[in-house]
Amino acid sequence: MKRWGFAVAAGMLAATTHAAPLRVCATTPDLGALAAEIGGDDIVLTVFAKPAEDPHLLDAKPGFIRALHDADLYVETGMELEIGWAPALLRGARNPRILPGQPGHLDASQVITPLEVPQGEVDRSHGDVHPGGNPHYLLAPSNGLAVARLLAERMGALRPERADTFRRRYAHFEERMQHAMTSWEARLAPHRGKGLVVDHNLWIYFAEHFGLRVHVQLEPKPGLPPTTRHLQEVLARMRTENLRVIATSPFSDERHAQFVAKHAGATLARLAHQPGARPGSDGYMGMLHHNVNAIADAFDATARAP
Amino acid sequence: MSWSRRARRRRTATSSEDSDVVEELQGGGHDPKRRGFTLQQAELSLSGVVDPYFSAQTHIVFLEDDVELEEAYVTSTALPGGLELKAGYYLTEFGRINPSHPHTWHWLDQPIVASRLMGEDGLRAAGARLAWLLPTRWYSQVYLGIQNADSDTAISFLGEGHHHGDKEEHSHAEDAHEEEHADGEEEHGEEHAESEEDEHGHAEEGETTIAGRTRVDRDASDLDEYLYSARWENSFDLTGQSTILFGLSGLYGPNAASEDGETFIYGADLTWKWRPASGARGKFLVWQTELMRRDFDAGAVSIPHDDHSDDYPSETIEDWGLYSQLVWGFAPRWETGLRFEYVTGNDAGVEERDDDPARADRIRISPMVAFRPSEFSRVRLQYNYDDADFLDDEVHTVWAGIEFLYGKHPAHQF
Numbered sequence: 001m002k003r004w005g006f007a008v009a010a011g012m013l014a015a016t017t018h019a020a021p022l023r024v025c026a027t028t029p030d031l032g033a034l035a036a037e038i039g040g041d042d043i044v045l046t047v048f049a050k051p052a053e054d055p056h057l058l059d060a061k062p063g064f065i066r067a068l069h070d071a072d073l074y075v076e077t078g079m080e081l082e083i084g085w086a087p088a089l090l091r092g093a094r095n096p097r098i099l100p101g102q103p104g105h106l107d108a109s110q111v112i113t114p115l116e117v118p119q120g121e122v123d124r125s126h127g128d129v130h131p132g133g134n135p136h137y138l139l140a141p142s143n144g145l146a147v148a149r150l151l152a153e154r155m156g157a158l159r160p161e162r163a164d165t166f167r168r169r170y171a172h173f174e175e176r177m178q179h180a181m182t183s184w185e186a187r188l189a190p191h192r193g194k195g196l197v198v199d200h201n202l203w204i205y206f207a208e209h210f211g212l213r214v215h216v217q218l219e220p221k222p223g224l225p226p227t228t229r230h231l232q233e234v235l236a237r238m239r240t241e242n243l244r245v246i247a248t249s250p251f252s253d254e255r256h257a258q259f260v261a262k263h264a265g266a267t268l269a270r271l272a273h274q275p276g277a278r279p280g281s282d283g284y285m286g287m288l289h290h291n292v293n294a295i296a297d298a299f300d301a302t303a304r305a306p
Numbered sequence: 307m308s309w310s311r312r313a314r315r316r317r318t319a320t321s322s323e324d325s326d327v328v329e330e331l332q333g334g335g336h337d338p339k340r341r342g343f344t345l346q347q348a349e350l351s352l353s354g355v356v357d358p359y360f361s362a363q364t365h366i367v368f369l370e371d372d373v374e375l376e377e378a379y380v381t382s383t384a385l386p387g388g389l390e391l392k393a394g395y396y397l398t399e400f401g402r403i404n405p406s407h408p409h410t411w412h413w414l415d416q417p418i419v420a421s422r423l424m425g426e427d428g429l430r431a432a433g434a435r436l437a438w439l440l441p442t443r444w445y446s447q448v449y450l451g452i453q454n455a456d457s458d459t460a461i462s463f464l465g466e467g468h469h470h471g472d473k474e475e476h477s478h479a480e481d482a483h484e485e486e487h488a489d490g491e492e493e494h495g496e497e498h499a500e501s502e503e504d505e506h507g508h509a510e511e512g513e514t515t516i517a518g519r520t521r522v523d524r525d526a527s528d529l530d531e532y533l534y535s536a537r538w539e540n541s542f543d544l545t546g547q548s549t550i551l552f553g554l555s556g557l558y559g560p561n562a563a564s565e566d567g568e569t570f571i572y573g574a575d576l577t578w579k580w581r582p583a584s585g586a587r588g589k590f591l592v593w594q595t596e597l598m599r600r601d602f603d604a605g606a607v608s609i610p611h612d613d614h615s616d617d618y619p620s621e622t623i624e625d626w627g628l629y630s631q632l633v634w635g636f637a638p639r640w641e642t643g644l645r646f647e648y649v650t651g652n653d654a655g656v657e658e659r660d661d662d663p664a665r666a667d668r669i670r671i672s673p674m675v676a677f678r679p680s681e682f683s684r685v686r687l688q689y690n691y692d693d694a695d696f697l698d699d700e701v702h703t704v705w706a707g708i709e710f711l712y713g714k715h716p717a718h719q720f
Binding site: 062 | 546581584
């Protein structure tokens with residue numbers, strides 16, 4: 001019925017049979033990296049956001065419509081991270097398999113516990129606050145594992161004959177992650193309880209996982225650039241609370257962080273908010289490895305400093 | 307499962323030039339047009355999913371003393387084979403400017419060539435179109451559409467022109483000034499006032515079409531009395547940092563100059579966008595160029611009067627023009643741009659082309675700077691340098707505008 005009258009057009013498209021690889025579109029590189037861990041050679045993967053970009057501010061490029069039209073599985077971060085561009089793409093893709101509510105539409109945030117869910121009324125006078133909570137949950141390894149498991153289940157449901165392969169890859173990934181998490185936690189253990197200054201509010205899940213605290217943000221409100229007055233307040237708090245490490249992301253202008261670091265005698269930790277966002281941060285585990293080391297090195301440096 | 311959208315946008319602007327000259331120069335329906343403040347539009351947008359097969363959008367524009375429907379249409383979501391059907395009242399998918407709403411434009415006013423060929427509010431009409439996403443590796447899409455040719459805004463076809471406010475309806479070409487511009491000292495204000503009087507003798511208000519040709523009555527009933535549109539667009543990444551989109555568009559339909567009059571409009575557009583690999587916020591370059599040409603084929607017509615008849619020859623009235631604009635996001639929240647425009651045509655029709663604001667040769671150069679406090683608001687400052695054959699002197703105008711949106715999050719445009 002669906003293909004009635006369009007046999008020619010349908011014949012020209014690569015027919016989607018269950019023997020064909022699963023076509024996966026991931027909105028962000030972290031989801032893409034997890035999908036690659038689970039899917040391996042059994043999927044054809046398209047990732048929309050580039051590693052260093054702010055995934056909130058992506059353009060809805062026409063080429064994404066092409067990829068979504070053929071997709072069997074669309075994976076998004078959710079919690080309104082993609083709200084500026086994903087709805088228009090999903091509408092334009094004319095692919096009922098990946099619309100919300102279908103098995104081919106996966107909101108990865110369903111398996112994590114959101115942090116910073118705003119209490120009470122929120123409006124845009126508060127800046128770019130996400131009503132569902134802070135969407136940067138994949139920066140915590142435990143959430144990455146939960147999402148990888150979800151991906152393995154969903155990919156298996158869409159390609160039952162490969163479900164065992166996806167499960168096996170997940171088990172292997174989990175084993176490597178558990179091993180790495182032990183060493184990451186050990187690396188940061190001496191710094192438990194210490195406070196971080198951040199440029200954009202990306203690191204709350206990471207901090208919670210490793211027992212750090214995010215005290216102060218360089219942005220006066222989420223998404224708004226720092227003002228001189230706000231930076232003065234930040235400096236005052238850093239002195240009184242003895243905060244010595246500033247976590248930065250590649251899409252924010254680093255000059256603000258450098259200014260604060262200079263005046264507060266603090267050290268920058270140049271973190272990767274997505275796999276590949278910094279040199280040597282490729283892959284999901286590579287990103288975590290980079291971030292753990294960058295934070296630990298920054299704390300070590302401040303400990304040595306007078 | 308479904309999303310609905312409510313958004314209101316308001317734009318106001320102010321300028322520095324003589325109001326009547328400015329009104330002739332600002333050809334777009336939502337352009338700022340006078341010395342002082344203009345409320346360009348307050349738009350209410352609604353969209354949502356209708357059922358498993360359709361989604362729909364409605365855009366209503368409020369003006370100070372008028373309300374108009376900008377678009378209202380349904381789009382299919384479940385046709386197979388990459389097909390999408392759209393039906394309702396919508397902006398024709400021709401080029402880049404025509405199908406987009408003014409609040410998505412980088413400049414405060416509409417490109418001249420679009421105002422001349424597509425009408426001041428953009429070409430829109432009731433109709434239907436089918437789009438096909440081609441099974442190519444890159445993005446390639448074909449649009450084929452059919453719409454009513456007698457929609458008010460279809461000025462190059464059977465439309466009578468669409469004006470806001472309580473002004474008399476009059477055709478686009480009526481603004482072509484009958485008076486001699488030899489008297490350079492004459493006040494533009496007076497000139498405009500006199501032009502309200504009928505100096506044609508043979509053509510009443512609303513009775514002419516392009517280039518002063520008299521309108522004839524045509525029935526929009528046969529299949530060849532509709533407006534047909536076609537567009538083919540392609541997009542792909544050139545490098546990791548840059549993407550292009552290019553398209554070819556065409557329109558064909560009847561015009562009101564004679565029983566067999568027909569109009570062809572062709573267009574080509576190119577958009578190139580660059581974002582740095584560093585991902586730095588607010589840094590980008592967009593270059594957009596659009597070229598349009600109209601061949602207005604008017605047949606021979608003889609219009610009898612009491613003591614004489616007006617005879618018009620069979621002729622092709624040609625107009626073409628382009629705009630090319632570069633916008634540079636140079637810092638977070640800040641962008642600046644330069645737009646160049648040129649329009650011209652052939653010497654045909656009744657009106658002397660040099661005196662016709664809708665056809666005379668014209669160059670406009672517009673630098674612009676914009677500040678975006680957030681994704682939901684924008685403040686702009688724009689300067690227009692105008693050199694038009696229908697004016698004695700070059701004209702300089704400065705515009706400031708503020709635009710804001712509230713409600714559901716807007717979609718980022720490519």
